[in-house]
Amino acid sequence: MKDDYAAHDAFVRPARGATELWRIIVMILAFEAVFMLSPVVFATLLPSERLRDEFYDGITAFGTLTQFLSFGITLAGFLVLLRLLHGRGFASLIGAYAQAKQDLVRVFVGVSFWLILIELLPPRIDPDQIEVFRNFGVWLALIPVTLAVLLVQVGTEELFFRGYLQQQFACLSRSRWAWMVVPSVMFGSLHFWNGEGAAEGIVWAVWATGLGMACADLTARTGNIGAAIGLHMANNAFALLIVHIAGWPTSGVALFLYPYQDPALYSGGVETLLEPWVIFEAIVLALTTYIMWLAARITLRC
Template structure:
């Protein structure tokens, strides 16, 4: 399969396409992110009083309150900073080269977001299974007051992940290997493995990792087809806004949600209900995004 538009993202990666640079770069990004993350949480611990830190640490661990979720999402800015430093020093690339042409990236993002909003409205009108009927989360006025900050933080989070996986890893691999099987599958596989979380999902951890892997394939395809990060950013943003801000699962990362599903991610009984629903939504969203960028 030939993705002609993808060349726009591959060209800046060609001068530094050596495999050792990519492996070293990925290792340095992870090391910098963990080092700065360690400092980040230590600074938080110093800011709050000693008496309040244990409760805040628990809120961060479970994402059970707005301030806990704000702390979790805020750390992804450090991933972008780590990426910026490494690609500049090791690859002599600028961060903007990972996005593609800015005007087209913005246009693609907007088109896909419009399509996904229309799809979301249609799905909202359809009845959900009874087992997925949500309960109230944050009070509506508090949710609305936090929404501007929440949206910015979700954008910060998904931008960091897309820049790392679809921007950096995908373009550097594509500059080294011609076959899409390598540069589409490998970043998606790593993305899926990093979402394998037994502590949160229990026996559902393999399914959650598979879902993240399939999303990675969809995002990689959209990036290659458009030649920008815009569509992948829109798809990721729409999914995470829905899962973190609109209706979240109880037990983990529900602190900013307006509604909460009555099951946790490790619920193997509920899995039979929500898993097909999630995969069908992802399929529809990917198809809607493809139609939006080919108009």
């Protein structure tokens, strides 16, 4: 019988030198501290108050792109901590580098194709509901920059959750609950704050947990982190570059903008979890994640 996760052992091997639980706990706490401080540090590097305001608001191209670029500070801090606590470096989180690079590109392209195809199916974007159509040439020019900063943001998250945590928890236990589910739940819990209220926050957290498990599965199947980064990056690129809501954070590089909506409209408590709009949003997110995971596997034939 074929072992779908045969490549996982080689991926985990670099972590076996220092597997004590206290190291993992310290790393998690330190990573969270660095993550929280990174925007503050990044803002101090900007040369004017206007640029700092744009950075924190995230509604212009500069603000959106620099918000994601600021993850580079988190990445730098994480790599320093990795060296101090475990005596290993960046390459130990990747797997086979050449294969990881190839898998990243293939999965990004394959998943992006299916996301664009889904967008073309009904219900399509209604031009009558769009408030802003950005200049197409400017939008095209921003795509490479957007992908570059997304690689920093997505790479940081994947290196920590599907690289470091998946490797370290796999050293503690061979159970998928340990190395697949636990890091994914931790990843998902951070996305609770993406929602405007408890109901939407729970939907985001559950969705991100599912996305994390899809990325963990791909990492275990391929023995490298490339496919996970490719899937995650395609998801985020699609969310940033195609359609957004005017005046909302991270809306600065979208081609189409819907009219501004008061975020309070989405701030319902837990009691609204059974309302139709919440159920519909949850179903769409779950189906989209499944399609992305399936597209990645088809692309890689794994």
